[in-house]
Amino acid sequence: MPTISAGPEIERLIQLLARLPGLGPRSARRAALFLIKKRELLMAPLAAALQTAIEKIAVCRICGNIDTQNPCTLCTDPRRDDSAIVVVADVADLWALERAHAINARYHVLGGILSPLDGIGPDDLSIAALIKRASDPAVKEVILALSATVEGQSTAHYITDLLHDADVRVTRLAHGVPVGGELDYLDEGTLAAAIRSRTPF
Ligand code: ZN
Numbered sequence: 626m627p628t629i630s631a632g633p634e635i636e637r638l639i640q641l642l643a644r645l646p647g648l649g650p651r652s653a654r655r656a657a658l659f660l661i662k663k664r665e666l667l668m669a670p671l672a673a674a675l676q677t678a679i680e681k682i683a684v685c686r687i688c689g690n691i692d693t694q695n696p697c698t699l700c701t702d703p704r705r706d707d708s709a710i711v712v713v714a715d716v717a718d719l720w721a722l723e724r725a726h727a728i729n730a731r732y733h734v735l736g737g738i739l740s741p742l743d744g745i746g747p748d749d750l751s752i753a754a755l756i757k758r759a760s761d762p763a764v765k766e767v768i769l770a771l772s773a774t775v776e777g778q779s780t781a782h783y784i785t786d787l788l789h790d791a792d793v794r795v796t797r798l799a800h801g802v803p804v805g806g807e808l809d810y811l812d813e814g815t816l817a818a819a820i821r822s823r824t825p826f
Contacts, residue, residue, distance in 0.1 A: 689734030708765040738780040
């Protein structure tokens with residue numbers, strides 16, 4: 626990154642910001658300047674929030690969610706349905722489903738998906754823990770909320786095979802026409818999947 630005419634502390638701030646996803650050197654400089662201008666209003670509260678996060682944030686020992694309590698809020702919530710576990714690749718997917726108020730069940734975060742090319746095998750993911758959780762008699766359904774990519778689907782197949790002897794129904798997300806989507810804008814793969822997973826009207 627080209628150096629700027631500022632003190633090393635400010636350069637360090639810019640370099641760290643530039644490591645955030647979606648921020649390149651230029652946006653990082655803009656963000657740093659914005660923070661510096663809003664020292665009292667934004668920078669100090671942000672620094673305090675980061676410090677609190679460092680002290681309190683933990684990975685849930687049951688589901689792998691990130692929270693300030695362990696087990697996490699979702700695992701300890703008595704109003705959640707114990708009979709279904711929604712399996713996601715990452716915490717971001719869990720948060721997306723929660724934002725959508727999609728389902729009131731429990732979750733399990735794999736921590737990635739199987740990817741032989743990247744050297745990510747079953748032991749690198751939280752799969753054994755999932756199979757153990759699914760053997761609990763209270764669990765009736767495992768919902769595989771994984772991406773519709775080759776890796777996502779092969780991870781789904783792998784888990785489905787392991788759950789073969791467990792007394793659970795294994796389901797996956799429907800693939801198809803997005804809500805509000807127009808047919809002639811869809812790619813062929815999505816359209817073909819939508820026809821294959823058609824439902825009674
Ligand atoms: Zn949890």
